Amino acid sequence: EQAPNRSQVWSDNQRARAVAIDNARFEQTDLEAQPRPMAAIDLIAEIPVIQVASRKAVCNGGGGALGHPRVYINLDDGQPQACGYC
16 A cells, blocks of 8 residues: 555556565565555545635645645636645
């Protein structure tokens, strides 16, 4: 498994976890003890779409120290768009 909530790779150029760690560098490493964070691709899909009435939306990542730089998102094509940071 790539992550606890993801069994396949999510990019064409990404190697599967079993193949990527199959070399001498990982020979005596207990990979079960290594951290395996949740895959963000599935967690992001769980966030509901926020409807806006304008052609632009803005995201600041929640603001404060844990936020990110303010990003303006162009909505001219009428399709849902994701923030590049979130």
